[in-house]
Amino acid sequence: MWSCLGLTSLLIAQSTQSPIDKPVEPLRFSKDGTFQISILEDLHFGENAWDSWGPEQDVNTVTVINRVLDKESPNLVVLNGDLITGENAFLENSTVYLDQMVGPLVDRGLTWASTYGNHDSSFNLSRSDLLARERRFANSRTEAMLSDNQAGVTNYYLPVYGSGAHHRERNNTPELLLWFFDSRGGVYYQEQDASGNEIPQPNWVDVSVVEWFQATNADLVQKHGKHIPSLVFVHIPINAALAVQTQHEVDSHKEPGINDDYPLAQQGQNWCASGEYGGSCSYAGQDEPLMKALAQTHGLMGVFSGHDHGDTWCYKWDKAISGIKPVNEKGINLCFGQHTGYGGYGTWIRGSRQVQVTESKLKDGEVDTWIRLESGDVVGAVSLNSTYGEHVYPATPNTHSSCPTCAYTSG
Ligand SMILES: *[C@@H]1O[C@H](CO)[C@@H](O)[C@H](O)[C@H]1NC(C)=O
Numbered sequence: 001m002w003s004c005l006g007l008t009s010l011l012i013a014q015s016t017q018s019p020i021d022k023p024v025e026p027l028r029f030s031k032d033g034t035f036q037i038s039i040l041e042d043l044h045f046g047e048n049a050w051d052s053w054g055p056e057q058d059v060n061t062v063t064v065i066n067r068v069l070d071k072e073s074p075n076l077v078v079l080n081g082d083l084i085t086g087e088n089a090f091l092e093n094s095t096v097y098l099d100q101m102v103g104p105l106v107d108r109g110l111t112w113a114s115t116y117g118n119h120d121s122s123f124n125l126s127r128s129d130l131l132a133r134e135r136r137f138a139n140s141r142t143e144a145m146l147s148d149n150q151a152g153v154t155n156y157y158l159p160v161y162g163s164g165a166h167h168r169e170r171n172n173t174p175e176l177l178l179w180f181f182d183s184r185g186g187v188y189y190q191e192q193d194a195s196g197n198e199i200p201q202p203n204w205v206d207v208s209v210v211e212w213f214q215a216t217n218a219d220l221v222q223k224h225g226k227h228i229p230s231l232v233f234v235h236i237p238i239n240a241a242l243a244v245q246t247q248h249e250v251d252s253h254k255e256p257g258i259n260d261d262y263p264l265a266q267q268g269q270n271w272c273a274s275g276e277y278g279g280s281c282s283y284a285g286q287d288e289p290l291m292k293a294l295a296q297t298h299g300l301m302g303v304f305s306g307h308d309h310g311d312t313w314c315y316k317w318d319k320a321i322s323g324i325k326p327v328n329e330k331g332i333n334l335c336f337g338q339h340t341g342y343g344g345y346g347t348w349i350r351g352s353r354q355v356q357v358t359e360s361k362l363k364d365g366e367v368d369t370w371i372r373l374e375s376g377d378v379v380g381a382v383s384l385n386s387t388y389g390e391h392v393y394p395a396t397p398n399t400h401s402s403c404p405t406c407a408y409t410s411g
């Protein structure tokens with residue numbers, strides 16, 4: 001009886017995008033004209049629930065989030081995919097981990113927006129159930145604006161309004177748009193083929209999402225009579241990130257960051273042109289529709305991804321890749337975050353990329369960014385301005401935790 005009622009209300013809430021449990025206030029720039037985003041990436045909660053190691057990692061991850069938020073005051077937190085390690089999930093409680101990871105945000109009255117990653121879909125973990133869990137919190141701004149479940153779940157945008165009094169009207173033109181795309185991946189929830197094998201889900205942004213993005217953006221351009229500056233969040237990086245890494249060079253001083261995942265894993269990895277999933281297939285261009293759409297978006301300043309825990313740089317994509325070149329002369333900054341979770345692979349020091357947009361810099365398409373580490377240190381502070389890629393910055397130290405699974409301790 002309870003589960004029937006729960007399911008019914010959940011379906012209603014999702015199909016009508018009921019605003020009842022949504023934050024009342026739209027996002028706005030602060031009075032000082034800034035809007036800051038803290039990206040929590042690859043949190044990987046819920047590993048090895050059957051031993052003490054797994055739950056300890058979750059406690060460590062909550063500590064990282066608290067340490068970052070003790071130093072930073074974001075206007076929005078983005079959970080940029082792989083919130084939970086779905087392969088380790090139990091059917092009866094796979095989404096409960098959400099409560100633990102958002103605890104530090106709820107405590108501080110912060111709101112957040114998520115993209116889901118490849119580990120957020122598994123036999124025992126459903127993306128739409130994860131969204132339903134998020135919707136229990138008024139602080140969650142995560143949505144599913146496409147009803148087609150094949151397209152994944154976290155496809156939506158959030159407008160950010162200006163700080164001035166004249167922006168108070170709801171129907172005013174946003175200063176900034178935040179787009180969230182679902183790069184899918186993992187395996188389908190509770191599905192098996194005739195031989196009992198789990199069924200892989202494609203790991204790129206579906207073409208239906210690309211079409212929705214282009215149509216929705218065109219409507220916004222028409223409605224407001226201008227191209228609104230924007231940022232994109234998507235868990236798995238586009239192929240352009242691999243291309244700049246392998247065909248150009250990520251310079252430790254001009255594009256500071258760790259560059260250990262080389263070559264990096266991008267959308268479409270391990271999927272064959274034939275549509276089959278197999279370990280050794282070379283990249284078949286599945287995300288080219290997305291790359292073309294991004295390249296054609298006036299005002300798009302940056303694309304922020306995770307997935308590759310060992311890459312933390314930003315690189316300006318301003319040259320043609322597979323014949324695709326951004327219309328914007330200033331290019332599109334392709335950025336990784338910093339692995340935030342103690343779950344998931346890698347021992348690189350944990351942290352969180354900060355993105356600061358300033359109203360007065362929007363006309364120049366300029367964004368400031370830095371990484372706040374769990375140690376409290378800041379690394380990789382750069383200005384993603386029109387000449388990013390030419391200036392020399394301090395290189396980011398390639399710091400690791402002192403043993404594979406132990407938490408950071410100061411000193
Ligand atoms: C989820 O269920 C498993 C198996 O019963 C259990 O070990 C684990 O502690 C549970 N996790 C949470 C967050 O309740």
Ligand SMILES: *[C@@H]1O[C@H](CO)[C@@H](O)[C@H](O)[C@H]1NC(C)=O
Nearest residue numbers: 087088089090091092123124
């Ligand atoms: C899914 O969850 C069930 C119930 O907790 C558990 O018995 C099973 O091992 C899990 N399956 C997978 C593939 O993780």
Ligand SMILES: *[C@@H]1O[C@H](CO)[C@@H](O)[C@H](O)[C@H]1NC(C)=O
Nearest residue numbers: 382383384385386387388391
């Ligand atoms: C871009 O930022 C760098 C570093 O802050 C600065 O030196 C440079 O003058 C800026 N370029 C422009 C065009 O604003």
